[in-house]
Amino acid sequence: MEKRIYGVSELTREIRGLLEGKWPRLLVRGEISSLSRPGSGHLYFTLKDDRSQIACAFFKAQAVRCPFDLEEGQEVVILGRISVYEPRGSYQLIADAVEPVGQGALQLAFEQLKAKLEAEGLFDPAHKKTLPYLPKGIGIITSPTGAAIQDLLIILARRFPAVPILLYPSLVQGEGAAVMLTQAVKDLQGYQDQIDLIILGRGGGSLEDLWAFNDENLARAIFASTIPVISAVGHETDFTICDLVADLRAPTPSAAAELAVPNRADLLEGLAQLTRRLGLGWERKFNQTKQKLVGLERRLKSPQAVIEARAQRVDELGTRARRALLGRIGQVKHQLLLAENRLLFHHPKSRLTLSQERLGQLDRRLTQSAQLILEQKRQHLKEVSHVLQSVSPLSTLARGFSATKDQAGQLLKSVKQAKLGQKVEVHLTDGTLEAEIKGIKPGK
Numbered sequence: 001m002e003k004r005i006y007g008v009s010e011l012t013r014e015i016r017g018l019l020e021g022k023w024p025r026l027l028v029r030g031e032i033s034s035l036s037r038p039g040s041g042h043l044y045f046t047l048k049d050d051r052s053q054i055a056c057a058f059f060k061a062q063a064v065r066c067p068f069d070l071e072e073g074q075e076v077v078i079l080g081r082i083s084v085y086e087p088r089g090s091y092q093l094i095a096d097a098v099e100p101v102g103q104g105a106l107q108l109a110f111e112q113l114k115a116k117l118e119a120e121g122l123f124d125p126a127h128k129k130t131l132p133y134l135p136k137g138i139g140i141i142t143s144p145t146g147a148a149i150q151d152l153l154i155i156l157a158r159r160f161p162a163v164p165i166l167l168y169p170s171l172v173q174g175e176g177a178a179v180m181l182t183q184a185v186k187d188l189q190g191y192q193d194q195i196d197l198i199i200l201g202r203g204g205g206s207l208e209d210l211w212a213f214n215d216e217n218l219a220r221a222i223f224a225s226t227i228p229v230i231s232a233v234g235h236e237t238d239f240t241i242c243d244l245v246a247d248l249r250a251p252t253p254s255a256a257a258e259l260a261v262p263n264r265a266d267l268l269e270g271l272a273q274l275t276r277r278l279g280l281g282w283e284r285k286f287n288q289t290k291q292k293l294v295g296l297e298r299r300l301k302s303p304q305a306v307i308e309a310r311a312q313r314v315d316e317l318g319t320r321a322r323r324a325l326l327g328r329i330g331q332v333k334h335q336l337l338l339a340e341n342r343l344l345f346h347h348p349k350s351r352l353t354l355s356q357e358r359l360g361q362l363d364r365r366l367t368q369s370a371q372l373i374l375e376q377k378r379q380h381l382k383e384v385s386h387v388l389q390s391v392s393p394l395s396t397l398a399r400g401f402s403a404t405k406d407q408a409g410q411l412l413k414s415v416k417q418a419k420l421g422q423k424v425e426v427h428l429t430d431g432t433l434e435a436e437i438k439g440i441k442p443g444k
Helices: 008-022 105-119 147-159 177-191 216-224 241-245 253-260 264-299 303-345 348-391 393-398
Strands: 026-036 043-048 053-058 075-085 090-100 138-142 165-169 197-202 229-233 403-406 423-428 431-436
Touching: 008 075, 026 053, 053 075, 105 216, 105 241, 138 147, 138 177, 147 165, 147 197, 147 253, 165 177, 177 197, 177 216, 197 253, 216 241, 229 241, 229 253
Parallel strands: 053 090, 138 165, 138 197, 197 229
Antiparallel strands: 026 043, 026 075, 043 053, 075 090, 403 423, 423 431
């Protein structure tokens, strides 16, 4: 019997068929390691325990439905199937769903998103906006058919019915709810001329029912809102990401309505109390003023006595004024006398006489100085002339010496510069001789 020979690809396909047929669906528990996130959106990692490991692939179509982020070292249970990656001939686990061990997937996703947004400062109290005391209008984002809207409208109408309400209907759970809620928050930013407060809420439910309010995009829209937002999701024990990022968290929609507007009856009662206090205050002030007037009336003197006292005071002030005026006149006279003396000193005629005397003095001093300088220069010139005369070539010639130059005017200082038959000029003290060299006798 001839033995069958398999090709590598053929053998790999048969192995793949056996494995996939044997384990079409199974649950595997292990720890994630070597997690890779390529740009395709697929996830690749190794699932291991203390003795073995297996390669895993979590393709994008299934991975996007996972509510939490996979992390290194995370212990999970994977629902999937065994397959073979033919190009490498290696078997792997194809994941269809992943659940964390010891904690629900949604709860883990909540904790991960909470930690991320908290690290970015979205929960920081410094970013919380102050709610208006009496809103000009309130935008409500919720289901138009739920119990939450009924509670909100009833309590708002009871507490302060004059505040306008703008309802933005939206899904509050299920697929598409988070997207609608996010868009609602963004759209209401365009109604700031009508509203200055937003209430975002719904009634209670399970973690799955409230999951739309744990959406990251919705949290960022609330944080970016320029209108203050009250989060009123679920019951008092329910907490969502929206509660943490909103400007105020209300435990229930009913509580949100009570926090949003003041109680009209309380305001009216307060106004009545203020009116009563104002009336009592005016009455007390009136009585105090009346008593003060009575006291002033008792202290008021006779008009004649007041007039006489004022007249005496006028006479006294007149006397003091006359004295002050005479003193001032004396001061002015003295100042005028001083000014007259200064004017006489600075009169042009006086100034001219002083200037002429000063000019005569300066002229005499200038003439003396010029004569002195001239005599000094003459003496210096004589000394310099004597020195120049002593070193002048003319003085040397006058003592019987002569100077010989060639026809180019070059002074002959040595017989080596002369040539036989060369015409030269012999300079004496009283003239020049033209000569011709007939012979040369070098010195010894």
